[in-house]
Amino acid sequence: MVFRRLIGYMKPHSKTLTLAFSLLILATAADVAGPYLIKVFIDDYLTPRNFDRNALLLLGAGYLMLYVASAFLNYYQLLSFHKIAQWVVKQLRLDVFGKVQRLGLAFFDRTPGGSLVSRITNDTEAVKDLYISVLSTFVQNIVFMIGVFVAMFLLDVRLAAMCLVLLPILFALMQGYRYLSSKVYHLQRSKLSVINAKLNESIQGMSIIQAMRQQKRLRGEFGTVNHEYYEAGVKSIKLNGLMVRPAVDLLYMLTLIVVLSFFSVKSFESVVEIGVIFAFLSYLDRFFEPVNQMMFRLSQMQQALVAAERVFELLDEDKWAPGQDARFAGTSPQIGEGRIEFRNVTFSYDGRNDVLKNISFVAEPGQTVALVGHTGSGKSSIINLMMRFYEIEQGEITLDGAPLGAYTDEELRRKMGLVLQDPFLFVGDVKQNIRLHNQDITDEEVVEAARFVQADGFIQKLPHGYDEPVGERGATFSSGQRQLLSFARTMALNPKILVLDEATASVDTETEEAIQSALENMRQGRTTVAIAHRLSTIQDADLILVLHRGEIVERGNHQELLAMEGLYHKMYLLQQGGVEQAG
DSSP states (O other): OHHHHHHHTTGGGHHHHHHHHHHHHHHHHHHHHHHHHHHHHIIIIITTTOOOHHHHHHHHHHHHHHHHHHHHHHHHHHHHHHHHHHHHHHHHHHHHHHHHHHBOHHHHHHSOHHHHHHIIIIIHHHHHHIIIIIIHHHHHHHHHHHHHHHHHHHHOHHHHHHHTTHHHHHHHHHHHHHHHHHHHHHHHHHHHHHHHHHHHHHHHTHHHHHHTTOHHHHHHHHHHHHHHHHHHHHHHHHHHHHHTHHHHHHHHHHHHHHHHHHHHHHHHHSOOOHHHHHHHHHHHHHHHHHHHHHHHHHHHHHHHHHHHHHHHHHHTOOOBOOOSOGGGTTOOOOOOSOOEEEEEEEEESSSSSEEEEEEEEEEOTTOEEEEEESTTSSHHHHHHHHTTSSOOOEEEEEETTEEGGGSOHHHHHHHEEEEOSSOOOOSEEHHHHHHTTOTTSOHHHHHHHHHHTTOHHHHHHSTTGGGOEEOGGGTTSOHHHHHHHHHHHHHHTOOSEEEEESTTTTSOHHHHHHHHHHHHHHHTTSEEEEEOSSGGGSTTOSEEEEEETTEEEEEEOHHHHHHHTSHHHHHHHHHTTTTSOOO
16 A cells, blocks of 8 residues: 555656656567577587688677667666656655645644654655656566576476576565565664654753753663664664575575586486576576565565655645535634633643633733633633634634634734744744745835834844844843744734733843833724733733633623632732732
């Protein structure tokens, strides 16, 4: 099944494949004809001492031309196969990367990033080896072996028929090797994925690792996984050392003994031509050399098939990012006012434990709704559902009265702006990070958005201004600067609904003032849903929802919640240090 799918990628190149096969057959014919010409020379000219100059020159020229033709034909057929292989792997990588972009966050919650990197890079590279090194070798050698058998039948039908017994033996040897090596290569690939996951995690969390002095522990964990990968590699080497070359060489020696015995017995009955013996032994040697090459490539083939299986598992993954519900296909409601309503929404990430239970609230157009509560209370889950990162299980979410599932992805992403606690910047420059390659946003609008969120001041002080290079994740910028750039990115789209996930949690006090001022500007005329741990940042919210274990336990504005003297009141007193009195 996996092999059939891999071959399916070659269908668009059927014409080039046909040409490559035609060249391969011609090249094989030229290769196979060489020993036969030598047989003719030995039996018809050398043994009877018939040295006809013209005939010998013609024979020699024909032999030379065959080898020159074989060289050119093999070059062009290999070039054709390799071009097709490179295109196929390019397309496969593009398909895998494109699939990853369309998968939902539920998939990434359970799949380590390093493992995905391994599939897109290492596994597709192994598949490339299958097309370039394995398939071309197998096709070329199988065609060559067929040509060798044809020539052997022309020399001696009985002996060639006896040699046909080799085919089922070789097939059984290959199948046995594939069966035994499959488990080993599966283990190798899985361990390599774990290694990549460990590397990715270590690099991403290097500051924490060094701050918490976790280097020794992580080195030990990595050493354990690395040793397991080493042991799997040793098993592979042992298997290859036993079943690849030695087994084929033993079979070759046994076959050689049989062939020589046949000719020796035959010599008692009739004259055996030396040229026939030479040609037959030459073909036998040429027959087993492709077998050795195929057995050697068989290990690569098995690794490639295992890698391809892992790649196709990813391509077959059905955890799609939620999109427009099929029931509303053809409709295209627009977000105009920005009214948000949750009606009895219940949600679970694992299908067993509910993280949200009967959540109901309304955010009227232009209002600010704040979500507060202890860690794990369900605040981020509400935002994840509202942004349609996950499918709703029970209940309903509506925007301007229309179900969330009725909206297209384009409308949702254009009208809903999201600012995360840890802003993500892409490699490029400041202008590109604000525009995000959206050509509808002009340079003037980029600058206007930066000014609106008070990011223009620090951008103008950069050596290259808006063309200042941005490294990976914006490491050269402070957390406050990264946050202001993410604000500018959001405001460049002029969204109708603003979603803030702890937008001020990781910035210093001085920068927080600028950010609070920017947030106040951003919220004007927009429906805003904000997660906040610091209650001082949301005291002016129109509605505050207090969550506890997935439920809304209190709701109201700041003064109303303090008057209740419930959970919000306790949280407020804790953050005030228990010194100030509520109210």
